[in-house]
Amino acid sequence: xxxxxxxxxxxxxxxxxxxxxxxxxxxxxxxxxxxxxxxxxxxxxxxxxxxxxxxxxxxxxxxxxxxxxxxxxxxxxxxxxxxxxxxxxxxxxxxxxxxxxxxxxxxxxxxxxxxxxxxxxxxxxxxxxxxxxxxxxxxxxxxxxxxxxxxxxxxxxxxxxxxxxxxxxxxxxxxxxxxxxxxxxxxxxxxxxxxxxxxxxxxxxxxxxxxxxxxxxxxxxxxxxxxxxxxxxxxxxxxxxxxxxxxxxxxxxxxxxxxxxxxxxxxxxxxxxxxxxxxxxxxxxxxxxxxxxxxxxxxxxxxxxxxxxxxxxxxxxxxxxxxxxxxxxxxxxxxxxxxxxxxxxxxxxxxxxxxxxxxxxxxxxx
Numbered sequence: 001x002x003x004x005x006x007x008x009x010x011x012x013x014x015x016x017x018x019x020x021x022x023x024x025x026x027x028x029x030x031x032x033x034x035x036x037x038x039x040x041x042x043x044x045x046x047x048x049x050x051x052x053x054x055x056x057x058x059x060x061x062x063x064x065x066x067x068x069x070x071x072x073x074x075x076x077x078x079x080x081x082x083x084x085x086x087x088x089x090x091x092x093x094x095x096x097x098x099x100x101x102x103x104x105x106x107x108x109x110x111x112x113x114x115x116x117x118x119x120x121x122x123x124x125x126x127x128x129x130x131x132x133x134x135x136x137x138x139x140x141x142x143x144x145x146x147x148x149x150x151x152x153x154x155x156x157x158x159x160x161x162x163x164x165x166x167x168x169x170x171x172x173x174x175x176x177x178x179x180x181x182x183x184x185x186x187x188x189x190x191x192x193x194x195x196x197x198x199x200x201x202x203x204x205x206x207x208x209x210x211x212x213x214x215x216x217x218x219x220x221x222x223x224x225x226x227x228x229x230x231x232x233x234x235x236x237x238x239x240x241x242x243x244x245x246x247x248x249x250x251x252x253x254x255x256x257x258x259x260x261x262x263x264x265x266x267x268x269x270x271x272x273x274x275x276x277x278x279x280x281x282x283x284x285x286x287x288x289x290x291x292x293x294x295x296x297x298x299x300x301x302x303x304x305x306x307x308x309x310x311x312x313x314x315x316x317x318x319x320x321x322x323x324x325x326x327x328x329x330x331x332x333x334x335x336x337x338x339x340x341x342x343x344x345x346x347x348x349x350x351x352x353x354x355x356x357x358x359x360x361x362x363x364x365x366x
């Protein structure tokens with residue numbers, strides 16, 4: 001397979017127009033609300049500012065299936081990128097959530113969210129090779145490159161992952177990609193949560209082809225991926241019932257009934273160590289929990305005191321994020337310590353001296 005030219009994937013370079021808009025916003029001190037497909041608007045604090053869309057800045061600019069590298073503009077629909085990779089039997093290893101057909105590559109990078117494959121393949125940040133960032137002066141800056149040797153040491157390109165567009169406008173990103181698995185088999189095993197945890201711990205010490213694990217409604221859900229013989233042997237050993245592989249797509253996109261918008265209770269994502277015990281809060285029971293990422297990520301539906309929940313997570317070595325719809329008086333992200341907030345403010349002041357990039361998206365003071 002040879003590398004593909006940009007003409008193989010028609011797109012549009014709107015970097016000049018975006019740069020001009022940013023120069024004007026900086027001169028006038030106009031705050032901007034940066035959006036692509038706006039499918040991740042629920043994640044983080046609301047932004048008061050003029051809308052700056054990256055949707056017109058789209059297209060794959062470079063793709064080398066042999067080297068497993070692709071470069072793509074921020075406004076490119078995620079489905080378009082995934083379709084191009086699938087034509088060559090490849091995919092994004094971190095399995096990014098889509099949240100809708102309009103979801104873009106820029107939003108994927110800005111939020112830094114990964115899917116069920118994360119513990120086995122890595123997170124978004126692990127696959128970023130380089131980024132072109134449009135700064136407050138409207139100048140396109142390049143960080144990193146298209147090969148791993150260019151991303152040693154402190155890498156500003158990976159700093160943009162999860163920054164929610166608060167440090168500049170992502171113009172283009174270069175990513176590692178991986179081959180698609182030859183075989184996929186999903187299973188459902190009726191197991192209490194404690195037994196599921198024990199089995200996952202045991203299986204984790206063996207080279208089994210597990211690529212996703214989640215516990216919900218009294219059952220452990222597993223995905224096996226790899227060579228046909230390895231998957232078949234593991235499926236025979238583990239047992240359980242067949243599960244539609246599409247179940248993982250629904251989990252990735254928060255489309256399972258557990259995440260239904262009809263449920264008025266706040267939705268929390270708890271990031272905790274694998275072996276973290278139950279948090280000991282009376283409001284939490286197994287029916288309100290979904291354990292993903294082999295247990296390190298726990299989704300919670302419950303009405304409870306946010307400070308008590310976050311303190312319990314902190315004591316367990318983790319943190320809690322509140323997803324939309326937004327809860328009055330509750331910050332989406334765990335408040336930072338004074339020292340960490342100082343570093344964040346200094347970084348924001350350095351890269352966004354006029355405060356025009358998604359002000360307040362992460363924290364009110366940024």
